[in-house]
Amino acid sequence: YGKLQATTERVALTTASVAHCAAKNVPVMHRLKHGRQYSIGGRTVVEDRQISEGGFAFVWLAHDVVSHEELVLKKILCQDKAALTMAQREVDLLERLPQHPNLVRYYGHTILGTEGKKTKEAILLFEICPGGHLLDLLDRAQGVLGEDRILAVFAEVVAGVAVLHAMRPAIQHRDLKVENVLLGADGKFKLLDFGSWSDECSDTASLDKHAISALQEHIERYTTMMYRPPEMVDFFNQFVISEKVDIWMLGCILFTLMFYRHPFQDESALAIANARYNFPSTPEYSQKLQDLSHWLLARDPGDRPTSRELLQILHGFKECDRPLTLPKAVVERWEQSSP
Structure with a gap:
């Protein structure tokens, strides 16, 4: 990318x-x-x-x-x-x-x-999915998809994730990335690779040392570093690990579709833990799409939307002129990090 x-x-x-x-x-x-x-x-x-x-x-x-x-x-x-x-x-x-x-x-x-x-x-x-993965899509477009195309593709990815999250208990994919979304023969984008899934929510604040060690080992073995959310790279944050990890990973995918680069491509755990990333000035996108990207990459998983909320937001995204209402913490963090 x-x-x-x-x-x-x-x-x-x-x-x-x-x-x-x-x-x-x-x-x-x-x-x-x-x-x-x-x-x-x-x-x-x-x-x-x-x-x-x-x-x-x-x-x-x-x-x-x-x-x-x-x-x-x-x-x-x-x-x-x-x-x-x-x-x-x-x-x-x-x-x-x-x-x-x-x-x-x-x-x-x-x-x-x-x-x-x-x-x-x-x-x-x-x-068999002959259309390639999302990186192939970006390569064919020379890294520039356009906002309408990005929204259409991303909505299909979110729809797949929403199916997992609607199951009871909710299924966390835990390895969402551009390589794990393929274009099928029917023209639909599809999620694959479910080897990392989990239906367990972990409150890192309540785990003992043995449980923390076991959880860290599992995360390191079955997830991709630069897609991990803050709650997976720094347990001192004491955030709950839940299906909101997938929302962060969706944020990484959206960012990559927008800018042909990953927000944490240097795989810095410190940058991820603090949700610190550079937001390119080009290509230019609507403020609403920029806000959506920041929302999905909220440091606190509690500030991220659910997949169901995200689907509702994406439905009629362009037709609705109303701006997104972001959590206060998301707005303040981005304002502090902006030049």
Whole structure:
């Protein structure tokens, strides 16, 4: 994203790999005559070609032997019980998610392994999203989308997040970023990669040292540093970790769509903890959109809107001339940091 380097704390192997190749017109496969065959979700699927790997996960392009529909397999090598539990946890959520145009379509899974051996293989089947991720969208537009396009794209991302937050208990995605939003064949932007999800709210002020240490380890392992909100990088703030972490991450995505750079691209924990970032003067946007960006990046999660409120705000955003009513703390913090 200009100078922005798309770094992650772990390799999240998903359909993004296929989408990126498709968006760049890179040939990603030559079908094998004898690829492995799987029975998943009532389909018979044959793997065609591995197109990505990292850690203990592998992504393959595949096809349905009956319909010839192109699909994506995410294969997770589980070498111990903990790894298998994490893979099963992702599957459990995918099976609970409702079908929604802004969530990547999941078709089922299978778990393979040899009896008596610890290593198992979890194989998850997804739709293919050939339009690329949000970074591809920005690249194609040379970093300038225009306010109307930004709002339209962002509203679809928020709609996907709102589905998660409407579940009971509310689901926190916890790894929202431009690479985890894909453009599907139906023209809709879709969330993917649910391996970091949580439905637990943590009041860091009430946790003991052992619980704090365990929570820190989990955050460092399963979230992306430059997208983490203040409550995840500095427990001394004593904020509650809840679904409002996703609202902060949405703020990072919105900022990136606006300026082709991440607000915390240097990954400074101190800058994140204090919600300090530079707001570029160009391209120029309406005051209302600027205010929305600041609101989502509020230091205190209690000052951020809910995903439902955000959807309501985005509906008719341009038609309504009324300015946003921001929390006092958000206004004061931005006024203090402005030159």
